[in-house]
Structures are given as structure tokens and as C-alpha cells.
Amino acid sequence: MTPELQKRIEDLVKQDKIVVFMKGNKLMPQCGFSNNVVQILNSYGVPYSTVDVLEDGDIRQGIKEYSNWPTIPQLYVDGEFLGGSDIAVEMYNSGELEQKLQVALAS
Amino acid sequence: MVSLAQVKATIEAALTDAQVEVRDLTGGGDHLEAIVISPDFEGKSSVDRHRTIYAVLQQELSAEAIHALALTTRTPQEVAASR
Secondary structure: OOHHHHHHHHHHHOOOOEEEEEOEOOOOEOOHHHHHHHHHHHHHOOOOEEEEHHHOHHHHHHHHHHHOOOOOOEEEEOOEEEEOHHHHHHHHHHOHHHHHHHHHHHO | OOOHHHHHHHHHHHOOOOEEEEEEOOOOOOEEEEEEEOHHHOOOOHHHHHHHHHHHOHHHHHOOOOOEEEEEEEOHHHHHHOO
């Protein structure tokens, strides 16, 4: 990955406390897994930003290298990679996600 | 496209005493779900566990033979505790 792309991704990851790299956007997720993450975050009513990887092939490939994670969606909280859709759902069910988000939003 | 049995065998070969169930979520053969139980997951976070599986299936995932893979990863102890 070029340093420029690395920097672009870092800026995107850190643009908000909660950031989702996904297919589509909040209003029109283009994939069921991306939709899972959006629905979870919406259920908490927390502010978050999304990055549509379908709009940018460099980001789509680059984010996978950045996190060493081969699939989309990817959820970032406070700049830290939390996981993909399955992990978001697991953490939602266990209550761990709500806790993480609250801590991030309060900081 | 990759056969479910092949995915199962690939995961089983890479992990210790793995119990693996692979399902086709859509009937299209490329949206899969895998449930994997192995003592290798002991002491590992979900992220690390999933990364392990992704690494094993790197070829299939990068060639998009598998387009999506839903994962559930558990240790035998966790399975016993939830029963």
C-alpha cells in the first residue's frame, strides 16, 4: 500500500469516534452484512460515519490490508478495528458493544 | 465456486480437533456460514479467531470464490458452558 493511501485510510478511520467501512451507505446498504452493522448502530442511536467502499476501489482493497481483515464491513471505534459483522452482532448480543461505544463517545 | 465439503476440510486440516459445519446461506454457493469449534481458539479474541479462519481460506476469499463468510468461532469449553 502506498503511503498516500495509508494516510487517506488513517484519516477516514479517525474522522469520527465510530466509523463503518461498508458497501453502500446508512440509508441504502448494499449488502446484508453491512446492513447488520448499520442496524445495530442505529438501534443505539449513536452518531457514526460511514465510508462506502464501492465508490473507491483503492479504499476497498486498502482497508483490507490496513486491518489485516479480508472482508467488508469493518467497524472502527476510537480508531481501533473492532471486527466485522459477526463480531459486531456477538458484541451487541453480549452488551460489550454498547459499553465500548459509550466509553468512546464519552472520551 | 468452492464446495462446502472442501471448505470444511480446509478448515479442519488447519486447526486442532476442529468441529466444522459449513452452510450455504443463499444457495448460490458463495455466501457461506461456518461454525468452527476448536481448542486452538482458547485465549484468543474474536478478531484473532476470525483472522485465523480467514488466513486458512485466503485463496478462496481473495479469488472471491467465497464472496461472504459468516463465522461463529467457539472453544469446546464455551460450547459446553452454553449448553
